[in-house]
Amino acid sequence: MKDAALAERCRALRLILSDVDGVMTDGTVLLLPDGREARSFHIRDGLGIVLAHAAGLRTGLLSGRSSEVVARRAAELGMAVVRQGMRDKAAGLHEILAAERLAAREVAYVGDDLNDLPVMNEVGLTAAPADAPLEVRTRAFMVLQAPGGRGCLREFVEAILRARGDWDRVVASVGAAVP
Numbered sequence: 001m002k003d004a005a006l007a008e009r010c011r012a013l014r015l016i017l018s019d020v021d022g023v024m025t026d027g028t029v030l031l032l033p034d035g036r037e038a039r040s041f042h043i044r045d046g047l048g049i050v051l052a053h054a055a056g057l058r059t060g061l062l063s064g065r066s067s068e069v070v071a072r073r074a075a076e077l078g079m080a081v082v083r084q085g086m087r088d089k090a091a092g093l094h095e096i097l098a099a100e101r102l103a104a105r106e107v108a109y110v111g112d113d114l115n116d117l118p119v120m121n122e123v124g125l126t127a128a129p130a131d132a133p134l135e136v137r138t139r140a141f142m143v144l145q146a147p148g149g150r151g152c153l154r155e156f157v158e159a160i161l162r163a164r165g166d167w168d169r170v171v172a173s174v175g176a177a178v179p
Contacts, residue, residue: 003163009125009141010163014106015081016052017096017119018153020063020070022112023129026149029065039069040149047174048154049077054174055166058100062092064115090118110156112136112148127156 021027024045030038049059060081061074067084074082081100086092089111097104105124109116112132120126120139128140131147142159146152161167 006125006141006159007163009105010108010160012105012124013057013108013160013164014102015058015060015096015100015108016157016160017060017062017081017093017107017109017123018156019109019111019113019116020061020067020084021065022132022148023110024061024073024149024153026147027112028149029067037067037069039067041073042149042151042154044151045153046073046077048151048157049079050174051161051170052157053078054170055161055164057160060096062086062089062096062109062119064089088118089115090122093119093122108156108160110144110153125160127152127159 018024024041025039032038052059058080060079063070063084064087070084081096083092083096104122107123108125109119109123110127111120112129114135117139126140127142127144128136129144129148129152137143144152144155146155161170
């Protein structure tokens with residue numbers, strides 16, 4: 001039953017959104033002596049974004065914090081939607097829906113903490129990393145096996161592409177290109 005529900009939700013998707021800290025990173029923010037920040041991104045998540053694009057899906061970020069390093073990573077990956085500094089993530093989602101002319105059911109979102117719940121309550125497909133708090137894991141349609149910063153976004157993208165029947169074609173088309 002859940003496989004059929006996943007496939008149905010995935011067919012409607014046009015945009016995959018992700019939180020950053022705790023999803024694309026392990027949540028650690030290094031504050032450097034010169035005032036800059038550093039974060040560590042998992043390379044498999046980057047290839048997951050490439051695979052999503054090859055399947056015709058758009059990707060984006062919805063983050064409560066702002067960071068030059070995040071903007072740089074999003075640009076490297078060709079992510080079309082980048083909203084940072086969104087303390088009210090539901091308002092950020094509504095901005096995205098209006099700007100992209102999407103219905104909430106056409107959006108998938110992976111979030112890892114309590115401030116992600118308003119978005120997770122609205123979109124068509126949701127996921128949480130394995131190490132998300134209980135409240136987030138219980139509200140997510142999917143709980144991923146990987147923790148935040150360890151490839152959970154890739155796992156989410158792969159599940160979506162497999163459910164849509166796009167996986168084999170997309171993998172064959174991408175080759176070894178890794179941003």
